[in-house]
Amino acid sequence: GSARPVGFSVVPIAAAxxxxxxxxxxxxxxxxxxxxxxxxxxxxxxxxHREEIVYDLNPLDPRGRTLEIPGNSDPNIVPEGDFKSFVRVTASDPLEALGSEGALSPGGLASLLRLPQGCGEQTMTLLAPTLAASRYLDKTKQWSLLPPETKDRAVDLIQKGYTRIQEFRKRDGSYGAWLHRDSSTWLTAFVLKILSLAQDQxxxxxxxxxxxxxxxxxxxxDDGSFHDPCPVIHRDMQGGLVGSDETVALTAFMVITLHHGLAVFPDKNSEHLRRVENSISRANTFLGAKATSGLLGAHASAITAYxxxxxxxxxxxxxxxxxxLMAMAKNIGDKLYWGSVTTSPSNVLSPTLAPHSPADPIPQAPAMSIETTAYGLLHLLLWEGKAELADQAASWLTGQGSFQGGFRSTQDTVMALDALSAYWLMSHATEEMGLNVTLSSLGRSGLKSHVLQLTNHQVHRLEEELQFSLGSKINVEVRGNSRGTLKVLRSYNVMDMTNTTCQDLQIEVTVMGHVEYTMEAEEDYEEYEYEDSPAGDDPEAHSRPVTPLQLFDGRRNRRRREAPKAAEEREPRVQYTVCIWRTGKVGLSGMAIADITLLSGFHALRADLEKLTSLSDRYVSHFETEGPHVLLYFDSVPTSRECIGFGTVQEVPLGLVQPARAVLRDYYNPEHKSSVFYGAPRKSKLFSMLCSAAFCQCGGGETPHR
Structure with a gap:
């Protein structure tokens, strides 16, 4: 009737x-x-680590018919990882532009269909792109070109998103990021705008x-402007501006929202409808006065003009x-954009930098320039329809999408989708357009070549995705009568975190307590010593690879340190202390998230996490747990060091416990982040190595290295 534990070793040699x-x-x-x-x-x-490169494919320009994608890799890459470069080629067609990865092509629509979750703001930023994609397909009657289950999935996600956003509705009709947080004018307007446009869905x-x-x-x-008594946590959602421009941007957004909201008043003689129309008129007078002053920045000018x-x-x-607005427009060749931002994260180039030649990558702009240009495009479509200026702005926006979905942030993604969908509804081409692309690369198995023939009349041939070895150079040849976009995504793991993208944003994780190890783990993995050679007098012994199983089987020959007996009686529990701060030099969009990957075999105490959100100052506004991850939501990051703590309990004794990662990031601008590694109590934060003579390997590695 009793139970007893039985232990055995498992040596993972691949990620799976x-x-x-x-x-x-x-x-x-x-x-x-x-x-x-x-x-x-x-x-x-x-x-x-991820990095993206975007190229404009233009066979009509002789200089852009060939290009070379370099195959350089990071010197800090994890060895023997078999990492890949993913290459996606998309033809310029109405289905290509809505979304970042050809969001309405078969390979891209799924990127916009996401289950809304998180706070009220996050729910809307996930629901809005899904509604934009669905509305586009409804208007163009193109659901039949996609898998039959796609529309059912979209409808299901939209209904779930609508149900979830209602959880943040107050009795007076307003909305807040959380139920306990005061209502936000901007968020309430965003909900009204999106749901008014999506009444059919x-x-x-x-x-x-x-x-x-x-x-x-x-x-x-009284002057016609609007104010927000409780601004959104994500400051960039309303333009990210300060002073008078912030009021102008909010008022213009309110005008746009109330205009779309007119559709929810079926009685055209109702008093409420007249009040809304009068409000719009008063707000327009305020906006006109601000525009006349000539002192507005690019973003405020664009949203006001629209x-x-x-x-x-x-x-x-x-x-x-x-x-x-047009006085502030900037040109890059045949492309048009707006934006005065000249600095950006290290992986996002300033939009003021133009490619030296058509074969160079397209500089990727920050979120503010994308959102501003989206408003500019929407204005141009109303001002002159599909004309040269609108073509140039749409061309610039199309090249700014990322490989995996969206643009830089949230509001810029929503507005870019709105603008590009409106543009493509006006410009659907009936003539056949084709783009022929040949990609070749020299890999381990010789020359690898792919020929892609994309046309706008065959939706299943509109987009292709290929894989190449990470270090391989890729040569591209382009022919045809249609332009397109080539996007490269390099995804790999690095051992050194010195390349964090934000030195001004800081996170620190310390752990204290006791970890229960298996008997084998009581050895020092970084200081193995062997009493005799496992290969005897074999002269090739030191050049022969040592497999993980041989290393574990050979532990009987290693010197062991004796485990403290007192540890056997201690509870396997670890207390986490997480500290965050910023230098003050960097500005955040608002909400930040600390993503703590727990040590293997541990889970967080939910009661401790709940206490963090119930404190009077609500320093942590929300938490989530996803597998080994603990996500802590902060309304803002302080300029002075602030710390919180929670406990974790070990579920199972472990052998080798590798360091874990913690990331502090701006939720609405994920590229703005800081990352650190931390180790188990009294262990190094460096990755442990299993060694034999001159050969070492990481605990989960496949091939030993000198």
């Missing part, structure tokens, strides 16, 4: 989800048995949306706003 099954059987005289199956998730050592009560519109009117000042054009404000105000 490994199914482990243990079967216990009785003797012949006692025919009973039992079995249990578990999944062991083995992850690569090091930290995941989400249904719902128009009365509730009318109540939301009435609450927004209560936030209008708001005045959308609502058909007096012609003199529209002309002033248009002239102001």
């Amino acid at each position: 989800a490994v199914s482990l099954k243990v079967v216990a059987r009785g003797s012949f005289d006692f025919p009973v048995g039992d079995a249990i199956s578990k999944i062991l998730q083995v992850e690569r050592e090091g930290a995941l 989400v249904g719902g009560s128009t009365k509730k949306l009318q109540e939301t519109a009435m609450w927004l009117l209560s936030q209008q000042r 708001a005045l054009s959308l609502t058909e404000a007096p012609e003199d105000l529209r002309n002033i706003a248009h002239n102001n």
Whole structure:
């Protein structure tokens, strides 16, 4: 009737989800048995690093018919990782532009169909792109070109998103990031705008949306401007500006929202409808006065020009706003964009830098320039329809999408999708357009060549994705009568985190407590000593690879340190202390997330995490647990060092416990982050090595190295 533990060693040699099954059987005289199956998730050592490169394919320009993608790799890459370069080629077609990876092509639509989750702001940033994609397919009647289950999935996600956002609705019709947080004018307007445009998809009560519109009117000042008593956590959602421009951007956004909200008032003679129309008129007067002053920045000018054009404000105000906007426009060849930002994270180039030749990568702009250009494009479409300027702005935006979905942040993604979908609805080409691309690379097995023939009349041939060895140089030849985009994603793990993207954002993780190790793990993995050579007098012994199993089997020849007996009686529990801060030189969009990967075999105490969110100052506004990850949501990052703590409990004794990673990142601008490694209590934060003579390897490695 009693149970006893039985231990055995498992040596993972590759990253995978490994199914482990243990079967216990009785003797012949006692025919009973039992079995249990578990999944062991083995992850690569090091930290995941991604980099993207975007090229414009233009066979009509002789200089752009050939290009070379370099195959250089990071010197800190984890060895023997068999990492790949993913290359996606997309033809310029209406299906290509909505979204970053050809979001409405078969390979891209799924990137926009995501289950809304998180706080109210996060729910809307996930729901809005899904609705934009679905609305586009409805208008162009192109659902039939996609897998039959795609529309059903989209409808399901939209309904779930609508249900979730209602959880953040207050009784007066307003919305907040969290139920305990005061209502935000901007977030409430964002909800009204998106749900008003999506009445066919989400249904719902128009009365509730009318109540939301009435609450927004209560936030209008006597001069026609709007204010936000509780600004959104994500500051960039309303333009990321300060001072008078912030008020202008918010007021213009309110005008756009209330204009779309007119659709939820079916009674055209209702008093509420007249109040909304009067509010729009007063706000336009305020915007016109600000535009006339000529002191607005690019973002405020763009959103103001669009708001005045959308609502058909007096012609003199529209002309002033248009002239102001065009005076700030910038050109790169045949592309047009707006934005005054000249500094950006290390992996995002300033948009003021133009490619030296058509074969060079397209410089990737920051979020503010993308959002500003999206508003500029929407204005141009209303001002002159699909004309040369709109073509140039759309061309610039199309080249700014990332490989995996979205653009830089959230609001810029939503607005870019709105602008590009509106543009492509006006510019759908009926003539056949083709793009022929040949990619060749010299790999281990010789020359590898692919010929892609993409046309706009065959949706299944609109986009292709290929894989190449990470270090291989790729040569590209382009032919045809259509332009396209080539995007490269390099994804690999690095051992050294010195290349963190934000030196001004800081996170520190310390752990204290006791970790229970298996008997084999009581050795020092970085200081192995061998009493005799495992290969005797074999002269080739030191050049022969040592497998992980041989290393473990050879532990009987190693010197062991004796484990302290007191440790056997201590509870296997570790206390985490997480400290975050910033220098003050860097500005954040607002909410930040600390993503703590726990040590293997541990889980966080939920009661401790709940206490963090129930403190009077609510320093941690929300938490989530996803597998080995603990996600802590902070409304902001302080300029002075602030620390929080929580406990973890060990579930199973372990052998080699490798260091884990912690990341502090701006939630709405994930590239703005800081990463560190931390080790188990009294252990190094460096990756442990298994060594024999001159050969060493990481605990999960495949091939030993000198």
